[in-house]
Amino acid sequence: MPRVLVVDDEKIISSSIARVLARAAHTVSTANNGLEALAILQKESFDLVILDLLMPEIGGGEVLDWLHSNRPQTRVILMTAYGDQHLKEDLHRRGAARVLAKPFDDILQFPKIVEDALK
Amino acid sequence: MSALVHLKIFSERAEDFHSLPEKLTALNYTYSFHATIEELCDSLAHEPADAVIVHALEMSQSTASQIQKKISPPQIIVYLPDKKIPNYVKVIAPFCIQAESNREEISYVVDSAVSALRKGRRLLALRTHQKRGWNFEYNPALHLITSLVKKCTISEDFPDLLNAMLTFKNVIEFQDSSLILLDHRNKVLQILHAPAEKSENIVQLHVDADFPAQNFDFLEPKTISFNSSQEWDHPLGKYTKNPWGSAIAIGFCAEEAPKRKGIARSAMLVLYRRDLIPFTERDLWLLEMTYGPLALALEKVAMLKAIGQASKEWRSTFDAISEPLTVVDNDFQISKANKAFAKLIGQDIKKIKGKKCHQLLANRRTPCPSCPALLDEVPSSGVRLASQGKEKRDLLAWSYGIRTPLESYHFQFYRDVSKETALTGALIQSEKMAAVGRLVGAIAHEINNPIAGILATSQIILSEPSSSDPSLQEDMKEIRDAAWRSKKIIDDLLGFTEGEGKGFERADLADIVRSSLTFSRSALGEIKVSNTVESLSLVTSPNSLQQVLFNLITNAAQAMNGRGALVLSSKSSGDFISLSVEDSGPGIASDRLEHIFDPFYTSKQEGSGTGLGLSIVKNLAAKIGIKISVESALGSGTKFHLKIPMKDIHA
Incomplete structure (x- = not known):
């Protein structure tokens, strides 16, 4: 049962993802922003973190870097509205397993995406 | 004696x-x-x-x-x-x-x-x-005096004048005198010798004579004395003249106005007589009276010469100024124009004179409302002329009024700022576009999340079997589809505004065309669009290609003035794809066709285009390896062909 943390400041997005993943028997937690996420990550361990890039206070990028240094075994998927090629490359370099573009084509694909990322 | x-x-x-x-x-x-x-x-x-x-x-x-x-x-x-x-x-x-x-x-x-x-x-x-008396008709002397005076006032020919003066000598008592006219350097200008005298003798005498110094006060005629110790040869023996005779002289100052001291003498008239009896006061008086006008005439001639010279200098300065310049009278008629002005108008200088300035420059029958000549004070940045008619000129004008007792006129100075205006316009346009881009980007990003949320939630709801009635399912579908469309729009917007010069990547041609159409939707309005561009995978810069297509589509929309048909089609042949954008607009005349990609070449009304659009498009396309050509004829619309390389041009 993979443990997944979804971090996004837009509640409707994080709850949608959580709903879909829960259906696929994942244990899902959510956080509203980077600060909250880091607090949770320090206490608990997760197999996968789904991060939104642009968030108030501490953004996805910083969380990614923290995870990369402190929880190298945790996989990270980043979500962003920016389709910038350079950004994607940069995120991958910093440890992201996958970069997803928002809005998603089909949110119901998420379980598969998670599965692929955990491989 | x-x-x-x-x-x-x-x-x-x-x-x-x-x-x-x-x-x-x-x-x-x-x-x-x-x-x-x-x-x-x-x-x-x-x-x-x-x-x-x-x-x-x-x-x-x-x-x-x-x-x-x-x-x-x-x-x-x-x-x-x-x-x-x-x-x-x-x-x-x-x-x-x-x-x-x-x-x-x-x-x-x-x-x-x-x-x-x-x-x-x-x-x-x-x-x-x-x-002879003083009866005018019978007095040749008086005749001569008056004709002389007349000649002095109208003549501009100095030798001519002199001759007249010298002729006069014979009329009065100076018949037996020899007359010599010297310039201010004592150089002999003219000699009229007495009948009993030889010209050479006079010259010789003059050479030997002892003339007063330059600063001699010549306001009045003076008697002068001179000595000659020259020995003369004569067949019957040598003899000398010592002294030779008497003389009176009068100086004429024609170059400067008489001053208190040190008058600049420009000529001296000397009357010699081989006579022991000196010239009398009356002689001096006569001399002054009759040769007085000569001084005035000389002065006039010199002044006219100076004026002519000054006039010439002024004229060449006027013409040499590289900015258009005119002199305009109170009725707005052009009395003088320089070469630069003729060039601006595109007419011969001779045709310009006498025409009204507002007619030539602004194509108006009445003076320009902003005419600088009508202002008391022209702002230092000039006044913009509002020109009418087909050939509109973008001009700044300044006016300087000059008032003389007889008339007043205005110096008008113009500067053609059409290029500057176009450049400024283009700059503003690109700034605007950049600002719009930034704004659009910002809005899109903001809207992104909520849309993503709506889409995701509606997808989830639709995937969960629920006990609610099917009509809710239908409604949910609508929500999902609407959210999907919104996502697509945002995708397009964000893809478009990401700016040029982004890297080359594999993309689908149909997608690019579609998104360009999306962005031009408002410009297209009622125009019918037919898009048969095939889905084709190619390596290009999607953003740049989108920008190119956007410009062509909006140009076409403007040409069609909101009504007509736009056809987008493609054809692949070997290594290239040929993409065409065709409109049903008025078309372009053949003599203009070769110029439409030139910067600043525009047929649009002022304010709706800077004429830079197509030149930008061509450049941008070229940057990503795309060649643009145009096919058009008056009355049969315009078709732009884009030759797009299939392979990566950098590979």
């Missing part, structure tokens, strides 16, 4: 005169011998004498008359060898020298004779002058 006398002695035999020659020499008279009457007369013609001493034996009525026929007849003095004086001689020649006369007696006779001669001459002249 005695030193100035020149005598001629006539007798067949020189020895007849006994001791006379020695006595004459002792008295410092100069003389020459002549053996025949012909010789004497000949000599008199070339060299006048004050008196002729004729031997009594040669004396006769005919001799006397021959001598007196000369223009300046000398006095006749008869030499009597003995005491007996025949009566007839007393009548013909009241002046006699006897053989026994001593020096004093000779001197007395000669002096009296010469003196009487001169007085006689003057009286004659005076009488002649007086006889």
Whole structure:
């Protein structure tokens, strides 16, 4: 049962993802922003973190870097509205397993995406 | 007195005169011998004498008359060898020298004779002058004076003027004087010698003369004296003239206005007379009166010359100024225009004169409302001229008014700022576009999350079987589809505004075309769009290609003025895809076709385009390896062809 943390400041997005993943028997937690996420990550361990890039206070990028240094075994998927090629490359370099573009084509694909990322 | 006398002695035999020659020499008279009457007369013609001493034996009525026929007849003095004086001689020649006369007696006779001669001459002249009287019609002198004055006022030809002045000399008492005109460097300008005088003599005299210094006050005529110690050769002996005669002079200042001191003299008129009797006050007065106008005329000539020169300089300066310049009168008529202005208008300078400035520049029948000539003060940045008609000019104008007692006129200075305006316009446009891009990007990003949320939630709800009625499912579908469309729009917007020059990547041509159409939707309005572009995978810069298509589509929309059909199609052939954008607009004339990609070449109304659009498009396309060509004819629309390489141009 993979443990997944979804971090996004837009509640409707994080709850949608959580709903879909829960259906696929994942244990899902959510956080509203980077600060909250880091607090949770320090206490608990997760197999996968789904991060939104642009968030108030501490953004996805910083969380990614923290995870990369402190929880190298945790996989990270980043979500962003920016389709910038350079950004994607940069995120991958910093440890992201996958970069997803928002809005998603089909949110119901998420379980598969998670599965692929955990491989 | 005695030193100035020149005598001629006539007798067949020189020895007849006994001791006379020695006595004459002792008295410092100069003389020459002549053996025949012909010789004497000949000599008199070339060299006048004050008196002729004729031997009594040669004396006769005919001799006397021959001598007196000369223009300046000398006095006749008869030499009597003995005491007996025949009566007839007393009548013909009241002046006699006897053989026994001593020096004093000779001197007395000669002096009296010469003196009487001169007085006689003057009286004659005076009488002649007086006889003519002051009746204008009968007085050639007055005629001459007035014609002279007239000539002085209208003549611009200095030599011509001089001739007129010199002619005048003969009319009045200066007949027996020689006249010489000198410039301010004492160089001889003209000589009019007395009939009995030789021109060379005058020149020689002048050379030897001792002239007053430059700063001599010449407000009034002056008598001057001069000395000549030159020795002259004569067939009958050497003689000297020392001093030579009397002279009066008047200076003319024609270059500067007379000052208190140190008048710049530009010419001096000198009247010489081989005469012991000096010129009188009356002579001086006459000189001043008659030659006075010459000074004014000279001044006028010099001034006219200076004005002509200044005028020439002004004209060349006027023409040399590279900005358009005109002189306009109070009725807006152009009285002067420079070459730059003619170039601006595109007409010959000759055609421009007399036309109204607002007619030529702004194509208006009435003056421009913003006309700078009508303003009291023109702003330093100039005034923009509002031109009407087809060929609109973007001009800034300045005006400087000049008022003279007779008239007032305006100097108008223009600057063509159309290029600047276009550039500024283009800059503003690109700035606007950049700002819009940023704004759109910001909005899109903001909307992104909620849309993503709506889409995701609606997808989830639709995937969960629920006990609610099917109509809710339908509604949910609508929500999902609407959210999907919103996502697509945002995708397009974000893809478009990400700017040019992004990297090359694999993309689908149909997607790119579709998103370009999406973005041009508002520009397209009612226009029917037919898009048959195939889905084709190629390596390109999607953003740049989108920008190119966007520009072409909006251009087409503008050409069609909101009504018509736009056709987008593609055809692949080998390594290239041929994409075409065709409109049903008015088309482009063949002579304009070759210029439409030129910067600033536009047929649009002012304000709706800078003419840079197509040049940008061409450049941008070229940057990503795409060639653009155009096919058009008046009345049959316009078709742009894009030749897109299939393979990565960087590979």
